[in-house]
Amino acid sequence: MVWAPRGVAVAAINKAGAVRSAIVGACGLLGLGGATAEATEVKTAILGYNEPDRVKAFEAIIDGKHDFANGKIFNFRFVYDALTGASATGAAPASFTQTFTRPSGEGSYQVAPGETPLDDTFRDTRLALSAGLTMPLNRVTNFSFGLYGSGEYDYTSLGANASLTRDFNQRNTTVALRGAFFDDSISPEGGRPVPFSAMPDEGIQKSKLPGDGSKSVMDLGLGVTQVINRSTVVHLNYTYSDVSDYQTDPFKMLSVVDPVTGDPRGADSYLYESRPDARTKHVFFGRVAKHLGRDIVHLSYRYFTDDWGINSHTLDLTYRWNFGGGKYLKPHLRYYDQAAADFYQGFLVDGEALPQHASADYRLGDMQAVTYGLTHGRIVGDGHELTLRLEYYVQSGESHPAEAIGVLKDFDLFPTVDALIFQVGYTFNLFE
Amino acid sequence: MKVFQQGEYWQGRFKAMASPCEILVEVAQEAEARLLCEAAETEARRIETKFSRYREDNIVHALNNGAGQPVNVDDETADLLDFAHRCHEISGGRFDVTSGVLRRIWKFDGSSGIPSRKQAKALLPLIGWPRITWQRPQVTVPPGMEIDLGGLGKEYAVDRVATLLADGSTAPMLVNFGGDLRAVGRRNGGKSWQVGVELPGAVDSAGLKLDLGVGALATSGDARRFLLRDGVRYPHILNPRTAWPVMRAPRSVTVLGDTCTEAGLLATLAMLRGAEAEAFLAEQGVQNWVIR
Numbered sequence: 102m103v104w105a106p107r108g109v110a111v112a113a114i115n116k117a118g119a120v121r122s123a124i125v126g127a128c129g130l131l132g133l134g135g136a137t138a139e140a141t142e143v144k145t146a147i148l149g150y151n152e153p154d155r156v157k158a159f160e161a162i163i164d165g166k167h168d169f170a171n172g173k174i175f176n177f178r179f180v181y182d183a184l185t186g187a188s189a190t191g192a193a194p195a196s197f198t199q200t201f202t203r204p205s206g207e208g209s210y211q212v213a214p215g216e217t218p219l220d221d222t223f224r225d226t227r228l229a230l231s232a233g234l235t236m237p238l239n240r241v242t243n244f245s246f247g248l249y250g251s252g253e254y255d256y257t258s259l260g261a262n263a264s265l266t267r268d269f270n271q272r273n274t275t276v277a278l279r280g281a282f283f284d285d286s287i288s289p290e291g292g293r294p295v296p297f298s299a300m301p302d303e304g305i306q307k308s309k310l311p312g313d314g315s316k317s318v319m320d321l322g323l324g325v326t327q328v329i330n331r332s333t334v335v336h337l338n339y340t341y342s343d344v345s346d347y348q349t350d351p352f353k354m355l356s357v358v359d360p361v362t363g364d365p366r367g368a369d370s371y372l373y374e375s376r377p378d379a380r381t382k383h384v385f386f387g388r389v390a391k392h393l394g395r396d397i398v399h400l401s402y403r404y405f406t407d408d409w410g411i412n413s414h415t416l417d418l419t420y421r422w423n424f425g426g427g428k429y430l431k432p433h434l435r436y437y438d439q440a441a442a443d444f445y446q447g448f449l450v451d452g453e454a455l456p457q458h459a460s461a462d463y464r465l466g467d468m469q470a471v472t473y474g475l476t477h478g479r480i481v482g483d484g485h486e487l488t489l490r491l492e493y494y495v496q497s498g499e500s501h502p503a504e505a506i507g508v509l510k511d512f513d514l515f516p517t518v519d520a521l522i523f524q525v526g527y528t529f530n531l532f533e
Numbered sequence: 534m535k536v537f538q539q540g541e542y543w544q545g546r547f548k549a550m551a552s553p554c555e556i557l558v559e560v561a562q563e564a565e566a567r568l569l570c571e572a573a574e575t576e577a578r579r580i581e582t583k584f585s586r587y588r589e590d591n592i593v594h595a596l597n598n599g600a601g602q603p604v605n606v607d608d609e610t611a612d613l614l615d616f617a618h619r620c621h622e623i624s625g626g627r628f629d630v631t632s633g634v635l636r637r638i639w640k641f642d643g644s645s646g647i648p649s650r651k652q653a654k655a656l657l658p659l660i661g662w663p664r665i666t667w668q669r670p671q672v673t674v675p676p677g678m679e680i681d682l683g684g685l686g687k688e689y690a691v692d693r694v695a696t697l698l699a700d701g702s703t704a705p706m707l708v709n710f711g712g713d714l715r716a717v718g719r720r721n722g723g724k725s726w727q728v729g730v731e732l733p734g735a736v737d738s739a740g741l742k743l744d745l746g747v748g749a750l751a752t753s754g755d756a757r758r759f760l761l762r763d764g765v766r767y768p769h770i771l772n773p774r775t776a777w778p779v780m781r782a783p784r785s786v787t788v789l790g791d792t793c794t795e796a797g798l799l800a801t802l803a804m805l806r807g808a809e810a811e812a813f814l815a816e817q818g819v820q821n822w823v824i825r
Contacts, residue, residue, distance in 0.1 A: 120623055121817040124798050125791065127619035131612050133692040133792050332625065392625065427816045480815055530818075 141167045141531035146488075148524040155518065156186040156223065172237035176247070182227040187219035191461035192371055193356040193448040194218070194512040195364045201371070202303045204352050205291040209303045217516050220352065227253040233262070241268040249283070258285040260318075273328040283318040289351040296375030297455055300354055307373075314347030332392035342382040349376040355461045357449045363507025366451040374460040376444070382407040397421040410443035411465065427480030433492065435472035441465060447502060447514050463498065463515060470496035474522075488526040495519040534574055536567050541724075542705075545570025549577040550687050552711025558698075559705040559720055569702060573694045577710065580690040583609075584682045586633065596672060597679045603671045611669050613682055613689070620798060621662040627805040628798070632773035633681030634659045639778070641758035641769040653776035660773050688751050688797035691715050695793075707745075715749035715793045733757070734784025734824040741787060741822055751797035753804045754785030754824070770804045781808035789820040 143165050150158040165177040190201065192212075199212045203222060212218040233247025242265065249260035262281035269276065287293070292309035294300075301307050322340040329335055353374045356365050365371070388401035403415040417435045424430070442465040444458040474492035481487050498515035505514060536545045542559040543566030556573045558566045583591050592610050606614065617630040634656055638648040659677045666673040674680055682689075687710050695708045695715040705718040712730040720726070725744040732741050733754050743750070758769035760778075768782045786803045790796030799819055803810040814821040 123623040124795050127616055128792050128795050130615045
């Protein structure tokens with residue numbers, strides 16, 4: 102969870118019209134009454150995401166901001182997502198055709214020898230709404246609070262957040278304190294399987310946990326934004342996050358393989374995964390924004406660690422190349438490196454004692470990912486902004502881990518995933 | 534102060550800050566109009582007296598003759614210095630209230646009297662807001678340096694007067710100091726003020742005609758003030774980082790904004806961008822008129 106830094110200097114290097122907003126803000130220092138007019142800014146975007154042979158997603162976003170011109174700002178956000186396609190189940194490839202029961206218990210699908218098992222019935226739409234209000238408590242202190250709600254076929258999330266920001270040092274330093282709470286519930290198609298219970302054959306009931314799964318998330322964060330000089334702004338942020346209760350993915354499983362051949366054992370070959378029901382995360386984030394002539398460079402580093410054993414490093418670099426007249430090109434490079442969760446394992450071995458928890462979800466594994474992107478923005482019409490963004494994402498891990506057994510040594514146990522992302526954005530003002 | 538009836542509103546006229554000043558107030562009674570216009574004139578003169586660099590009895594003189602010693606300033610001056618500090622920061626150093634010393638070598642009188650690069654360079658150590666020690670309420674101006682709030686003065690005065698009048702009356706009013714103007718309070722029946730301002734340097738002299746509800750208009754640039762040598766025009770807008778005119782600056786920039794100070798500053802920053810003035814203004818999404 103990353104906070105958008107407040108502070109005029111940061112705004113100045115983030116968006117078109119920023120010098121004007123900064124000046125309007127500065128005019129506030131003079132108390133020139135009615136310095137700003139009420140204004141509503143609306144940002145819209147549609148995004149397409151495509152992982153060849155896997156997930157396709159479409160997303161529409163509407164972001165509204167109304168400035169009441171008295172220091173109060175109302176934010177509104179609407180997101181619609183539609184996902185379809187195939188997603189990895191966690192089961193390992195095998196030397197023969199594997200048959201899997203669909204999560205609903207009705208029907209089955211087959212996976213060819215050597216192929217990574219994908220459940221191709223992955224389909225979901227999600228609607229998320231959030232709204233928030235920021236209000237000044239005094240000349241240098243702002244208080245914000247907001248509500249969040251999202252719903253999809255089998256998942257709902259409700260959240261609330263509040264934050265306090267204060268400017269110090271002639272507004273060159275901004276400190277932000279933030280808290281958020283989310284209450285999520287999941288009621289998957291076919292119910293929640295008992296961890297480590299076996300995937301039943303088609304038409305047979307799986308062993309289920311009673312009721313819906315629920316999860317609560319509490320985030321606490323502290324952020325500092327510091328203007329270093331007229332061209333440099335540094336932002337530092339720490340977030341502590343505590344997640345409790347059901348965090349297992351009810352659709353993921355692990356193959357139990359023969360210790361010699363590496364193929365699934367004869368009976369009860371696939372066990373549903375099991376994750377701990379408590380997780381504590383720490384996120385350290387730092388970003389430098391610097392003006393280079395009329396261009397702007399953003400460099401950020403994020404370190405993530407949690408008590409599941411996951412550690413990750415993210416380096417993100419963008420260079421906004423301004424051509425004047427509101428036109429710009431912004432190349433983007435992102436590098437991500439993750440060390441696996443302690444309970445991540447590609448498969449279970451027949452005859453060995455079950456661990457306390459295990460998951461073969463590749464998202465919890467050792468991996469590296471690189472994103473290459475390019476955004477183009479331009480002003481059209483009466484100060485409206487049009488942006489086009491194209492990104493290519495590629496993620497890879499250990500295809501042939503040392504612990505592979507038998508036939509598994511010959512298979513790609515961590516196939517490379519790549520995705521193409523295209524976004525069109527349009528920003529306009531409702532009232533002048 | 535002269536107050537005239539002009540149909541549905543009253544007009545008060547006076548001269549201040551070397552400009553013709555005009556106050557339009559839409560009230561029924563002459564007495565009320567006169568009261569508002571007089572309050573406007575008093576406030577305009579107060580600001581002129583307080584921040585004029587041509588006087589020896591005001592805070593600006595005290596600051597610039599402090600012999601490098603700290604000077605305590607009042608809240609209003611402190612607010613303006615905070616504002617000047619932010620403007621310096623926002624403009625990447627292009628807007629600098631210490632650049633007034635450049636008047637020593639640059640006299641924009643239409644002549645060909647261009648100073649040498651060496652003369653310009655010699656002044657650079659005396660320019661630069663970061664050289665001023667400003668810790669509210671105390672400011673220290675190093676010997677030889679000058680703070681000049683004149684670059685903000687007229688627009689600030691327009692906004693101050695407009696704010697003062699709006700505090701005392703809900704009547705629709707227009708404050709116009711030599712073409713820098715602000716309208717407060719919507720006129721009855723959806724009417725707007727028909728505003729006419731000169732666009733300095735424009736080929737046709739008709740100027741700009743605009744219907745203004747509430748908002749402000751400010752112009753930067755003075756077509757009559759320039760230097761000309763060997764066919765090269767040196768415009769009256771100086772880059773404080775080079776002590777040299779911004780050579781490809783427009784003749785004038787006029788900007789529509791919410792306050793006169795905001796509009797004036799955007800116009801000045803656009804001038805300081807030189808050849809990129811139009812691009813800068815487009816990026817800011819403000820209505821503007823650029824004359825080249």
